[in-house]
Structures are given as structure tokens and as C-alpha cells.
Amino acid sequence: MAQQEKISPQALSRVPGTGKDNRVTKYDLLAYLQHRSEVDTPLQPAVAYMPIAPEDEVIQLDRMRQIIAERMVASKHIAPHVTSFVEADVTNLVQWRNQHKEDFEQKAGAKLTYTLLFLQAIVRAIKDFPMINAFVAADRIIKKKAINIGLAVALPGGNLIVPVIKHADQLSLVELAQKVQTLVHKARHQQLVPDELAEATYTVSNLGSFQNLMGTPIILQPQVAILALGAIVKKPAVVAGAQGDTIAIRHQMYLSHSYDHRVIDGALGGGFVKQVADYLEVLVDWVRW
Template identity: 65%
Template sequence: MVVQKLSLHKNISMKELAIAMPKMGESVMEATIIKWLKKEGDEIAEAESILEVATDKVDSEIPAPYTGKLKKILVQVGQVVAVGAPIAIFEVEDTTLLGNGQSISQSKIASQALPATKSFASSDSRPVKHTVQLHERTACPLYDTAGRFYSPLVRYIAQKESLSLEEMENIPGTGKDNRVTKQDLLTYLAHRRSTQRSSSYSNLTIESIQQYAKPGDEIIPMDRVRKIIAERMVAAMHTVPHVTSFVEADVTELVAWREKNKLAFKQKTGIGLTYTPLFVKAVAQAIQKFPLINVSVVGEYIIKRKAINIGLAVALPDGNLIVPVVKNADQLTLSELAICIHKLVHNARHGQLLPDDIADGTYTISNIGSFQNLMGTPIIMQPQVAILAVGSIVKKPAVIETAQGEQITIRHQMYLSHTYDHRVVDGALGGQFAKAVADYLEKFDFAKES
């Protein structure tokens, strides 16, 4: 369970603070209230947890920022609350905690958090480019991750229609500075309704679906994480035209190098040498060669990312999936990559990831080879534009060129399945990138990494 420290907003009187939903990762824009650990009127000590929240990435406990009283709860269990929106009124006795002590108009809540705001569990203190100022019960922020403004009317319609931030970011705007107008949104909704199949399944209960079950069948409700995964996968397929290119790589020399060096590597680092850091290394090098793979799409704009942050799809014991991110992968040595990946995977499988561990990914790798799969067609994690599935390494007969001519020999081969967003990545770029990854794996710089 991750602990996040609250951001604070001045509110109403000099003895009252409006507690806001804290920021929990760059791409997390909302959280669901799971449980209030305290009730109205309770006296609470500083850093004592007062509620639990869940995002699509991690669950967190929210601690009290100061000693005081929980005067009023503003949101109830089950509500989805946007980052920055007030969730409770907190009363403190020491008015000096409010900063400069100036009186505040009852009609305003300041949009800036106190400078003391800091995560207990994470050292991430990166500045936010655009202040996300929200109103209670509003799921759509004033600005999206690219800084595009949404008017109150547009936000109201978006909330009413249950549009996600990812959907909003992909709606082309015809207003000033690419803003989404009311007509833009209504046009999108009309198209959305016409392309979605009508279904009443979302309103079904366990009792009502008994008619679909046969004797001996077990009815299993989706948990919260599985529902979110399902929604995002459907949204991705609805928004992005997926295309997949396949390349076969001869990794015979890579396999031999790993076998030769894995014992010394473990003695040096304390962890085993898997193929994953080698895959990440090759992908990072390929991105440097083809930087237009390392982009995001927001509406009709392409954001070319400077940082190369590679996400790794990790299967969890409960059957769900999470994608921790290796930050600045191109700047890490093979040993540093292996240590970083080992820690991320361990924390993922033990529920110990921090919000920052799953934020800011620019490209994703899915190691389907760990399940003995040869190839696949993975779904892109929006707003990224590509994902690579690495297949199982198998021994196969292959024709190779030698000084004596062509010979058939046993080689270690694997398939790379590269899925990309055809809106911005053409077949040439998508295919060349996959081939570049294969080339780096086949011609790995062993001298540099030994």
C-alpha cells in the first residue's frame, strides 16, 4: 500500500483547510474513494491515515497533513474524484499553518498547494507544467496533459457522458489554440454512439446473468483493476488503428554470451541476468535511431518525447497486469538496467510500486516469450504509439552464410512483434524500427557490456 501526502488549499476561514486529492503520478488524473478510515469529528494526529483511494495503477493511503479535526467529508466511498478536487474539510488550531494569514473569500479556493506538500513514499517533486484546477465532482480537468484548456460547459458534458481524459485528448479541437468546442464534443459523441454496439451487459447483476450460466458454471465478477483494464483496452482499439509488423531475429550469439557471463554477472550485481535488460537496451538504442517512435498523440498534435522511458508489462499473481517504467533507459548500463528491472518487477508482484514507478512511459515491451509464446499482437498503451512483444527464444534449423558457402545449422531464433499507431507511424517506420531492434540483438556490443 502506497502512502501519499495531501495537498492543501485555503478555504472558508483561517482555521479550516480544504484537503485536496493529491497528485499520484504524472498520468493519474483521478482516484476512487475506497474507504474512509476516520469519521467526521474525529481528532487526527499528523501523518495518521484518514482514507484509502485507488487509481488504475496503485492503491494508496492518504495521511493527515497536520494535527487537527476532520470537520466534514465532501466525497463518499465509491466516488471518482479528480486530482486537485477537495475531498474533506480539515480544522486546525494553529492558524499560522495557513501561510500568510490573509482572510480568504468564501467563494474561492486557492489553486496552489502549500510548498510543504511532499509524498511520504516517493521523492518525486517534479514541477507540474499546468495547474490542474478542478471543481468538486468534476472528472475532466481544466487542462489536459498537453496544456489544452477545457471550458466548464465542455467539462460538464464530458463528465455527463463519462468520457475519459484519454478520449478528451484525442478529440480534434476547432476552437482557439486547438480547444474543444461544444460542437466538437457533440460531433464526437454522435460518432461514438454510432460506432458502439448497444449492450445491456453493464447493468447486469450476478442474479440476472444466471440465465447465461450452465449447471456447474461459476460466475466471477470483474474486480476493479480488471474493469479498468477492459475499459482501456476497448478504448485503445476504438481510438487507434493498430498495425503489427513481425521480424525474426537470430540471437544465437546473445544466448551464448549470456550463458558465459550470467554467473559472473550475478556475483557482481547479486541478481540473475535475464534477457529483459538486453531487450530494453536494444529498444532504447533503436529509439535513438528512430525517435519518432517515442512520441505521444494528443488530438491532431504529436508530442516528441525527449526522455526514453520504457514500460515493462508485468503479469501479477491475481491475473491482472501492471506496467512499471524504466526511466531514462538509454542512459543506463546493462547492470543498472538489470538492477532497476529486478526491483520494479519485484515491487510490482508484491504490491509495492509507487505512483512514480508507473508514470511517464513513452514505449512499452511485453515479454510474451516468458509464457512460451512465439508472437502476438499487443494493444498499445495510449497515448504511446507503439509496443513490442518479444517472443520465446527457440532452437531452429537455419541457413547461414559461411566462408565455405551456405550451411544449415541449429540457431537460436525469436520473433519480434511490433504494433504501432497507424495514424502517425507508417509501415516503413514501424517495420524499420522492428528490424533495428533485431539488428541490435543480433550484433550486440558484447565488448562494451562485458
């Protein structure tokens, strides 16, 4: 095959082999030829060919990683992504959680995490902006009545899985805590059943658990939006008061909302994430156990 395609011995020696004992396979040659074709095609930027050195490690993608890769690439091709960012002052939320977390854990048998409060605020905002809770089917938009929240969970091996909280709007904070605790435990022990991974209408990813401030999450098809939650950090901020503005140390976080611009414009996508932030800032006015 190398002779037929006129690959010189020098070029062949630079082709990384993925076969046994690093032998070059037919698929390695096809990948090289595809790369060479792309480089030779006019009006396309040349991509540096990266040879595999003897000391390099070749890691085969496992099946889960392959599925994630395929779905993420497909989503970027299907949906023109736009991401809106909002900074929220969650000082009241932090204080409320610190005040109630011990009593809550005794009642619920689960910890009062920030994620639970975020989820309740998101569900409330979805009710205010129901077009966020939708998917695209050909030339139609299907607005879903059920609010099923997918919660991205990082797995010990480095992969990601998204169990689904069905009818999240019908759960109290205690019920939500118990459901999330169960799903996360099952996810990390490979015990989820297919129904617990299906029918999500909106997805949430908590980047704050990795101390990330913000991100640009990729939509899980066929949903039309996804929200990334950044880390809560203490920083100086302007606080408006009756006597004028002051500078104070506050708990702040960023919300990053990616949405499908085919069906969601900035007014809707940006308005939704601002509503989530508003709910988080006035948590004590609406949160109920």
C-alpha cells in the same frame, strides 16, 4: 420492467441473473434488451445469446481487470493498429549471456536475464528512430526526449501491471538489472508507488516468458507503439558463410511490433523492429556492462 418491455416469461427465464441468489436485476434486463436490440438491428450480424447455466460460475471483474479492459478497448478504438513481425537469430546473444551471467550476477546482485539485453537493444533502436518515442495530442505529435520504458509484468492473480523504467537510456546494464529487479519485486508484492507507473513513452511485453512465439500487443495510450518479445527456440536455419549457405541449429525468436498507423507507417514501424533485431544479432559489438 419485463412487462413494460414485453419480455416473455420464457425469454425471461433465459436471462442470466447476477444478483443475490442469481436473481435477475435491472441491469441484467438492460443488458438483455441491448443484446436484443443489436440482434434486431438490420445489417448487423446476429450474436448468439449465451445463457448462464446453474453449474456455471459467475466471476465479477475486479477493479484492476476493469481498468485494463476499458483501456484496451479504448486503445483499439483510438488507434488503427498495425503489427510487423521480424525473426531474429540470437545465437550470439545466448552464447554471450551464458559466458557472462555468473560474473554479472556477482557484480550486479541481479540475474543477467534476456529481458535486460532486449531492453538495451530497444533503447538503442529508439535513439535511431525517435518518432517511435512519441504520443498523439489532438492534431499534434509530441516527440519525447526522455526514454521511459514500460515493462509489462504478470501478477500472481492473473492481472497485468506496467512499471516504468525512467530514463532507461542513461542506465548501464548493471543499473538496468538492479532497477528491473526492484520494480518487478515491488509489482508482484503490490508495493509500487504512482510515480513508478507513470510517464512511460514506450512499452515492452515479454511473451517468451510464457513460451509464446509471437503476438499482436495492444498499444497503451497515449503511446504510439509496443513491442512483444517471443520465446527463444532452437531450430534449423540457413547460415550464410564464405563457402556458401549451410543449415545449422540456431537460437531464433520473433519480435512483434504494433504501432499506431495514424502517425507511424510501415517503413518506420517495420524499420524500427528490424533495427532491434539487428542489434540483438550483433550483441557482442555494442553491449557494455
